[in-house]
Amino acid sequence: MKYQRLTKEQLEELHQEFINFLATQSITAKEWDDIKKYKPEVAEQELDVFSDLIWEGVLSKVAYLENISERQMHLFAAEEKEIRLISVKVLNPDIDLTTKVGFDWFKKNFQGDFVDYLTAAKAYKEEKNTELFNLIKQGASITKGELFQWFDNMIN
Numbered sequence: 001m002k003y004q005r006l007t008k009e010q011l012e013e014l015h016q017e018f019i020n021f022l023a024t025q026s027i028t029a030k031e032w033d034d035i036k037k038y039k040p041e042v043a044e045q046e047l048d049v050f051s052d053l054i055w056e057g058v059l060s061k062v063a064y065l066e067n068i069s070e071r072q073m074h075l076f077a078a079e080e081k082e083i084r085l086i087s088v089k090v091l092n093p094d095i096d097l098t099t100k101v102g103f104d105w106f107k108k109n110f111q112g113d114f115v116d117y118l119t120a121a122k123a124y125k126e127e128k129n130t131e132l133f134n135l136i137k138q139g140a141s142i143t144k145g146e147l148f149q150w151f152d153n154m155i156n
Contacts, residue, residue: 003055059129064145075148
């Protein structure tokens with residue numbers, strides 16, 4: 001398995017897609033029931049293959065990721081050959097960026113002495129989608145990139 005198996009909730013949400021996936025392999029509903037009952041290891045393999053297909057489709061469309069914690073923001077732009085990072089660090093220990101109050105403070109003080117910025121870019125060491133998946137596993141969320149673009153325009 002390349003990524004990770006979808007959760008039960010995710011699989012339930014993608015029920016129709018899974019039926020279509022089985023159909024592409026000429027597996028009927030009755031055959032699937034038999035596989036689950038008599039060959040659970042084969043059923044597990046099918047779930048893993050389906051999960052990887054879904055993850056591959058999602059990851060291939062990712063353009064931006066964000067990982068925001070109490071005092072830091074890591075904003076990523078997933079480009080073709082490299083990933084760009086804008087890192088924001090709040091030095092005020094009383095501020096929590098994950099709260100509305102903290103983020104409002106940040107919007108007013110983003111150019112002040114209590115905020116540090118770092119930009120970087122690096123070529124992918126592994127396959128692009130694998131690196132994006134690893135960032136998601138570390139807490140990053142897929143976004144439309146508004147924050148990244150705003151900072152990118154402000155910095156450049």
